[in-house]
Amino acid sequence: xxxxxxxxxxxxxxxxxxGLSLYLDVSRMRFDDRFVESMLPKFEQAFVQMKDLEAGExxxxxxxxxxxxxxxxxxxxAPNEDLKKDIVETIxxxxxxxxxxxxxxxxxxxxxxxxxxxxxxxxxxxxxPQFVAExxxxxxxxxxxxxxxxxxxxxxxxxxxxxxxxxxxxxxxISKSGSTPEPRNGMLEVQNAFKQKxxxxxxxxxxxxxxxSELDRLxxxxxxxxxxxxxxxxxxxxxxxxxxGLVPAALQGIHIQEMLEGAREMDIATRVPNLKSNxxxxxxxxxxxxxxGKGKKDMVVLPxxxxxxxxxxxxxxxxxxxxxxxxxxxxxxxxxxxxxYGNKGxxxxxxxxxxxxxxxxxxxxxxIEVLKDRNHSSIEVEPGVTSGDYLSGLLQxxxxxxxxxxxxxxxxxxxxxxxxxxxxLIALYDRAVGFYGFLVNVNAYHQPGVExxxxxxxxxxxxxxxxxEVLQQEKTPIPLQTLAINVGKxxxxxxxxxLVRHLAANDRGVKLHGxxxxxxxxxxxxF
Numbered sequence: 318x319x320x321x322x323x324x325x326x327x328x329x330x331x332x333x334x335x336g337l338s339l340y341l342d343v344s345r346m347r348f349d350d351r352f353v354e355s356m357l358p359k360f361e362q363a364f365v366q367m368k369d370l371e372a373g374e375x376x377x378x379x380x381x382x383x384x385x386x387x388x389x390x391x392x393x394x395a396p397n398e399d400l401k402k403d404i405v406e407t408i409x410x411x412x413x414x415x416x417x418x419x420x421x422x423x424x425x426x427x428x429x430x431x432x433x434x435x436x437x438x439x440x441x442x443x444x445x446p447q448f449v450a451e452x453x454x455x456x457x458x459x460x461x462x463x464x465x466x467x468x469x470x471x472x473x474x475x476x477x478x479x480x481x482x483x484x485x486x487x488x489x490x491i492s493k494s495g496s497t498p499e500p501r502n503g504m505l506e507v508q509n510a511f512k513q514k515x516x517x518x519x520x521x522x523x524x525x526x527x528x529x530s531e532l533d534r535l536x537x538x539x540x541x542x543x544x545x546x547x548x549x550x551x552x553x554x555x556x557x558x559x560x561x562g563l564v565p566a567a568l569q570g571i572h573i574q575e576m577l578e579g580a581r582e583m584d585i586a587t588r589v590p591n592l593k594s595n596x597x598x599x600x601x602x603x604x605x606x607x608x609x610g611k612g613k614k615d616m617v618v619l620p621x622x623x624x625x626x627x628x629x630x631x632x633x634x635x636x637x638x639x640x641x642x643x644x645x646x647x648x649x650x651x652x653x654x655x656x657x658y659g660n661k662g663x664x665x666x667x668x669x670x671x672x673x674x675x676x677x678x679x680x681x682x683x684x685i686e687v688l689k690d691r692n693h694s695s696i697e698v699e700p701g702v703t704s705g706d707y708l709s710g711l712l713q714x715x716x717x718x719x720x721x722x723x724x725x726x727x728x729x730x731x732x733x734x735x736x737x738x739x740x741x742l743i744a745l746y747d748r749a750v751g752f753y754g755f756l757v758n759v760n761a762y763h764q765p766g767v768e769x770x771x772x773x774x775x776x777x778x779x780x781x782x783x784x785x786e787v788l789q790q791e792k793t794p795i796p797l798q799t800l801a802i803n804v805g806k807x808x809x810x811x812x813x814x815x816l817v818r819h820l821a822a823n824d825r826g827v828k829l830h831g832x833x834x835x836x837x838x839x840x841x842x843x844f
Contacts, residue, residue: 332596336582337741340730341596345720346681348606353592356605356756360598363755364590370751371588372396376762384762385550386747389558390580390740407546407560408573414523414543415567418487419458423542426520431487433479434461436565437507438491439499441553441634442525445743446565448631449557449576452624452739457569459487464503472506484516487568491525491561493547495532498774525560552762554635557743572736579740587748597748603727604655604753607681611653611757612640617673618659620685621712624734628685629659632746639750639761646758653759659683663711674718682719682726684712685742689733780806781816785826785843788817794830794840810837817841 318326323344332341370376373396376384388395388404395401417423421430436446443465450461462475479486488507492500511518523543524536536544545560556562558580563573587597608614616636618629641654660668662684673682690705698704716726729745731738754761787803788795795803797817801810814836820827831839 330593330599332593332599334582334586334596334741337579337738338732339583339596339738339741340728341599342728342730343599343603345716345726345728346603346606347725348602352606353602356602357592359756360592360602360752361590363598363601363752366755367748367751368588377760380549380763382762383550384552384555385548386552386555386558387584389551390577390584390744403546403548408563408577410543411545411560411563411567411573415564418568419570425485425487426517428485430485431459431521432485433482434459434487434489434565434568435464435475435479435507436461436489436491437464437500437503438489438561439465439497440638441556442491442500442561444554444627444631444634445557445562448627449562449566449571449739450569451627452734453566453571453736454569455624457571459568459570461565461569464507465499467499467502469506472503476507476510483510483514486521487542488518488522489525489565489568490522490532490536491547492532493527493530493549493553495524495526495530495535498771523564525564552764554638555747558740566736575736576740579735579737580744581740582737583741583744584748587745597745598752600727600745600749601752601756603681603725604749605756607725608655611651612655613679615656615658615680617680617682618657618685619662619665619682619715620659620687621662621708622685622687622734623661625685625687626661628742629657629661632659633657635746636750638764640754640757640759642759643765644759646760651757651759653757655753662715663708666711666715670715673724674722678724680724682724684716684726684728686712686728686730687732687734688730777812777816780804780809780812781820784813784816785820788827788841788843791842794828794842796840797837800841814839 327342327344330342330344333339370384371387371394373383373385375381385395385400388400392401392404395404414423418431424430436443438446443463447463447465454461462478464472464475476483490500490504495501508518511521519539519541522536522541523545524532524541525545525547526532526536527547527549533544545564547556547559547561551559558577566576567573587595589595592598592602604616618632620626620628636655636657643650643652645651645653673680690703695703695705698707716728719726729742731742750761783804784800787800797810797814801807801813804813806813817827817829821829826843828842828844829839830842833839
């Protein structure tokens with residue numbers, strides 16, 4: 318395509334949101350008019366399905382659950398007055414609590430003010446708050462730290478970072494049920510750290526959880542500082558505009574009303590039942606085109622701004638957990654999904670862009686561009702050129718070089734990184750995922766694979782308990798095969814070997830005897 322034809326295509330397909338000063342450029346995706354025409358009936362249906370979803374239609378029949386994260390930024394859309402009241406009152410409570418923390422009205426027992434936040438969560442309860450903290454929390458009145466795994470060494474690192482400031486740390490425990498292992502384990506580890514220092518954990522803790530959950534009951538009984546609700550109609554990966562994301566954001570001094578307003582503005586734009594006038598529909602169209610509606614190509618996300626580093630990681634969960642499904646809504650085996658990865662520009666000019674340019678063409682790329690370089694004037698690193706000019710030039714050059722080598726790309730451009738624009742980006746991709754799910758006929762709002770993984774982990778830990786019971790009854794070392802038989806799992810020798818190897822490595826009452834390079838010859842004993 319000639320330069321003039323590309324320029325015309327850019328103008329024909331450019332989406333611009335005047336209120337947000339946000340651009341979406343899909344001109345470097347090579348779909349043609351015939352493809353677009355063929356997709357229009359699918360989008361007509363998707364627009365209706367999205368409207369029904371927002372009106373409160375049950376999206377998860379197996380859980381009898383609505384999907385209402387769109388109501389969080391516009392409570393008037395909630396299907397009944399009780400839900401509307403709940404959303405409004407929760408936001409008011411968050412703003413009041415954070416204001417009292419900032420002023421020192423709510424403070425730790427032995428200090429005038431809290432200095433740090435330690436947020437304990439997993440999945441969407443961590444990725445959203447982490448992304449927003451990285452993007453917007455630069456001048457936060459409280460520094461934020463995250464425990465987002467059940468890795469003991471990782472937990473130790475966070476506690477070591479806090480050091481003597483543990484006594485002025487506000488702990489947020491985020492878990493819908495209160496029984497999810499990772500946040501529960503993190504909470505118990507942190508409670509122990511407080512106990513070791515003679516501190517009253519309850520006077521440093523707040524809970525974000527389902528009403529009446531195990532965690533909710535614990536926080537109430539122990540007199541924690543506050544409890545905020547997690548609703549069953551908000552999934553973890555779409556929870557950033559709920560208490561999950563708004564509490565840590567507000568405590569960092571981030572203007573949560575601006576985030577909500579940006580998301581609300583984008584939601585309005587993505588309700589327009591016209592493909593070319595709807596930015597989320599345009600994204601879904603591009604995803605469908607690139608992967609033939611089967612996820613055949615990966616989505617590479619490159620934000621050209623340090624503060625948006627974690628956006629690709631946030632989108633990884635949003636897209637892959639929502640769309641990665643074995644079966645469609647009719648029960649057919651389809652193995653749907655889109656793989657997402659990315660880091661940031663221009664770092665990746667010196668990392669994997671080489672492969673993107675010349676290697677396997679199994680991807681499409683999304684550039685996130687920010688027009689404003691910084692909050693003050695820039696020096697010239699060369700005559701007439703600033704470091705920001707270089708960053709912009711590298712983005713434009715990479716986009717051009719990729720297209721010339723038959724690699725497609727999308728570019729999302731925002732004027733600057735503000736709470737309003739971060740809210741808009743979150744809402745844009747929320748809706749794009751929903752549309753794509755409707756296009757490929759999968760339920761984007763449940764995650765049976767995640768639940769299967771949790772059940773499998775529970776089964777392994779149950780096996781570990783049985784192994785220890787058997788070993789403690791044995792007087793002498795026994796072969797692994799005998800141990801498996803005695804546990805009642807003769808076909809699980811490998812699983813049992815890995816369990817006892819881990820226990821032995823951590824001095825957990827188990828010892829391995831024999832040649833470690835020959836696992837089948839080992840014997841095991843308790844000590």
